[in-house]
Amino acid sequence: MNVNWVVKTVLLCCVVLASEHVSARDAEKGLEIAKEMKKRDEGWIDTLANTQMILRSPDGRESVRDIRVKTLEVLDDGDKSLTIFDQPRDVAGTAFLSFSHAVGPDDQWIYLPAIKRVKRIATRNKSGPFMGSEFAYEDMASFEIEKFTFAYLEDDTFNDIECFVVEQVPVDKYSGYKKQIAWVDKEHYRVHKIEFYDRKDALLKVLTMDEYEQYEGKYWRALRADMDNEQTGKSTTLLTSEITFKTGLDEQDFDKNALRRAR
Amino acid sequence: MKQNVTRLATYFGVGASLLSSVFSIHASADITYSGSASLQQRYFFQDALYPFQTQSQLSIALAPQLETSVGENGVFTFSPFARIDQRDAERSHADIREAMYAAYFDKFEVRAGIGKVFWGQTESLHLVDIINQTDLVESIDTEDKLGQPMLDVRYLLDSGYISVYVLPYFRERTFSGVEGRLRAPFPMDTDFVQYESDDEETNVDYAVRWQQSIGSLELGVSYFDGTDRVPDVFFRPEEDAVVSMQTSLASFYPQLQQASIDALYVANGWLFKLEALSAKRLEEEYSAYVAGFEYTLVDIFSSGYDLGILMEHQFDERENNPAVFGQNDLMLGARFLMNDFSGTEFLFGFVQDLDESDSYSAFIEGSTRFSQNWRLEVNGYFFSSDTPNDPTYAIRRDDHLSIQLEYFF
Numbered sequence: 264m265n266v267n268w269v270v271k272t273v274l275l276c277c278v279v280l281a282s283e284h285v286s287a288r289d290a291e292k293g294l295e296i297a298k299e300m301k302k303r304d305e306g307w308i309d310t311l312a313n314t315q316m317i318l319r320s321p322d323g324r325e326s327v328r329d330i331r332v333k334t335l336e337v338l339d340d341g342d343k344s345l346t347i348f349d350q351p352r353d354v355a356g357t358a359f360l361s362f363s364h365a366v367g368p369d370d371q372w373i374y375l376p377a378i379k380r381v382k383r384i385a386t387r388n389k390s391g392p393f394m395g396s397e398f399a400y401e402d403m404a405s406f407e408i409e410k411f412t413f414a415y416l417e418d419d420t421f422n423d424i425e426c427f428v429v430e431q432v433p434v435d436k437y438s439g440y441k442k443q444i445a446w447v448d449k450e451h452y453r454v455h456k457i458e459f460y461d462r463k464d465a466l467l468k469v470l471t472m473d474e475y476e477q478y479e480g481k482y483w484r485a486l487r488a489d490m491d492n493e494q495t496g497k498s499t500t501l502l503t504s505e506i507t508f509k510t511g512l513d514e515q516d517f518d519k520n521a522l523r524r525a526r
Numbered sequence: 527m528k529q530n531v532t533r534l535a536t537y538f539g540v541g542a543s544l545l546s547s548v549f550s551i552h553a554s555a556d557i558t559y560s561g562s563a564s565l566q567q568r569y570f571f572q573d574a575l576y577p578f579q580t581q582s583q584l585s586i587a588l589a590p591q592l593e594t595s596v597g598e599n600g601v602f603t604f605s606p607f608a609r610i611d612q613r614d615a616e617r618s619h620a621d622i623r624e625a626m627y628a629a630y631f632d633k634f635e636v637r638a639g640i641g642k643v644f645w646g647q648t649e650s651l652h653l654v655d656i657i658n659q660t661d662l663v664e665s666i667d668t669e670d671k672l673g674q675p676m677l678d679v680r681y682l683l684d685s686g687y688i689s690v691y692v693l694p695y696f697r698e699r700t701f702s703g704v705e706g707r708l709r710a711p712f713p714m715d716t717d718f719v720q721y722e723s724d725d726e727e728t729n730v731d732y733a734v735r736w737q738q739s740i741g742s743l744e745l746g747v748s749y750f751d752g753t754d755r756v757p758d759v760f761f762r763p764e765e766d767a768v769v770s771m772q773t774s775l776a777s778f779y780p781q782l783q784q785a786s787i788d789a790l791y792v793a794n795g796w797l798f799k800l801e802a803l804s805a806k807r808l809e810e811e812y813s814a815y816v817a818g819f820e821y822t823l824v825d826i827f828s829s830g831y832d833l834g835i836l837m838e839h840q841f842d843e844r845e846n847n848p849a850v851f852g853q854n855d856l857m858l859g860a861r862f863l864m865n866d867f868s869g870t871e872f873l874f875g876f877v878q879d880l881d882e883s884d885s886y887s888a889f890i891e892g893s894t895r896f897s898q899n900w901r902l903e904v905n906g907y908f909f910s911s912d913t914p915n916d917p918t919y920a921i922r923r924d925d926h927l928s929i930q931l932e933y934f935f
Contacts, residue, residue, distance in 0.1 A: 318867055320867065324867070326867040326868075326898075327898065350898055351869075351895060351897075351898045351899070351934070352560070352562075352898060352899050352934030352935065353562075353869075353895060353899075353901040353932070353934045354869070355560060355934070356560075368794065370739075370742075378644060378669065379642045379643065379644045380644045383744050383790055383792055383797065384792075385792060385794070385795050385796065385797050385820070385822045386792055386794055386795075390824055390825065391824045391825065391832055391865065392830070392865045394869075395865050395866055395867055395868075395869055437794065439824075439825070495830075515632070515682070518684070518685050518739075519685060519686075519737075519739060520635070520680075520682050520687055524601075524628075524630055524635075
């Protein structure tokens with residue numbers, strides 16, 4: 264009874280807050296915030312991360328994937344990434360190569376070690392789930408200005424942190440989203456939360472990013488990311504246990520030849 | 527069976543000594559172990575066509591893998607394989623799938639040892655794939671391959687490579703034994719093998735391949751000169767047959783020169799696929815191709831499932847040759863991905879001979895995961911033909927289901 268009352272009050276407050284700020288929409292400011300985000304994260308060159316992906320069903324079942332992700336910064340286009348699977352064991356050694364592009368579809372290949380075969384993946388799959396998780400392929404791709412049109416909506420606080428709230432509308436017609444609403448903190452321009460709206464403009468997923476650590480005195484990385492599907496009740500958590508910067512990776516570590524060598 | 531057990535023992539002996547030599551050299555190096563063990567039950571729906579064949583067969587298989595780095599640029603991989611089959615002595619077999627040393631340099635890669643190489647893009651038939659021999663007793667889908675001794679020197683290009691292969695030893699195709707299904711009316715005598723080359727199985731084969739990604743296009747151009755992986759089959763000469771009181775077949779492996787291309791083009795949800803070859807074999811020159819597409823629908827009816835629709839046309843100039851699959855056949859298929867925890871997927875296919883309406887085959891391949899280590903695979907294969915010179919005629923009553931439980935470690 265008490266809890267119900269609290270929930271209702273909170274909801275009412277939210278509605279009031281939302282309606283108060285609805286008029287503040289500003290495309291120019293939205294783009295400026297996005298550019299500043301991108302600028303503050305430039306120059307990291309490459310990273311190597313050990314990550315655990317925990318998939319949860321509404322009934323509480325869990326499934327764990329262990330992955331290693333190598334990422335290469337590409338300044339004039341989207342980044343390149345190579346993901347190697349260690350768990351579950353039946354897909355161990357499978358490697359996934361992705362060239363994210365600022366404009367146009369991404370290029371993706373998957374290497375299946377059992378049959379020694381590199382397969383090109385249809386680019387339409389970008390809205391499809393990555394390894395059965397709540398993260399779509401496009402959620403895993405790098406953040407690029409050219410992929411969205413932006414609009415600043417309002418100021419808000421998230422977990423007591425002062426944030427800009429920015430609307431991001433995907434340019435690509437094959438995106439699974441009509442829009443995304445992102446909470447970006449004013450001090451460091453880090454993303455703390457993104458709401459994903461499906462093509463029918465209904466809330467589909469909420470991503471919260473947590474446990475930010477700073478590397479190389481500049482680059483912030485969230486060691487925890489939770490993606491909750493609001494329509495199915497499923498969720499996925501990404502936990503990064505280790506991340507190393509500037510490991511000396513180059514273009515050659517991110518081409519089809521490298522897929523076969525990945526281990 | 528006894529002979530096979532001896533063969534198994536020999537393989538493991540070789541494997542064990544290789545293993546121990548690796549351990550002694552790199553006792554301190556990082557060694558990773560992995561692999562799988564599986565239990566498989568095959569069940570055949572119809573009564574057998576030929577004497578001695580059975581209705582069902584149970585088997586177990588082991589496929590461990592060991593990997594270790596060698597020096598700064600090298601990797602050594604060792605993966606033996608063995609299956610023990612309840613019924614078919616020929617299906618109880620062992621092989622070294624991989625015993626490969628690979629060295630990676632800036633612009634070059636060198637691989638030496640026993641290994642596997644895959645060429646191609648299409649799904650219904652692997653037309654241009656020629657380096658490895660098919661381990662046919664494993665599955666009728668011809669996807670299982672025997673380890674091939676090779677030297678592979680690869681020059682790396684920007685998003686591509688040029689590979690030169692030297693293949694110093696030939697592997698004979700495996701065939702079901704007299705108790706096994708999925709065979710010709712007479713069993714294959716695997717000890718009676720003839721070659722066109724005077725060097726027989728030590729004929730040195732060569733191959734070269736250029737593979738390149740050009741934007742949305744994946745292109746492969748290859749040339750192979752050596753012993754054909756597909757034998758011509760003939761009746762074993764009489765004097766031998768009298769001794770064993772059993773008519774059986776023998777294999778003849780001719781020389782083959784084959785030029786081929788394989789290509790894949792990506793356009794949004796579409797994958798367009800092509801494999802084509804032109805070849806010369808026993809004074810006969812011929813061409814063949816497989817061409818088709820796969821169209822992927824993501825999240826059909828908001829179910830979270832992905833559906834791929836496949837269509838491929840197979841064509842081969844050689845007519846009335848019972849060893850040639852896909853003379854003029856159409857494959858329709860569907861790939862179903864559930865995108866769930868368990869990675870559940872199904873592939874259905876139906877292949878219709880466009881010249882002989884009574885000749886067709888169908889397959890279903892499904893798999894799903896249990897926990898982190900177990901995978902269940904259910905495969906079904908169905909055949910129909912009333913045309914004696916069609917390759918499916920001999921196995922027209924061998925419709926079967928194969929259920930496999932595999933543990934990965």
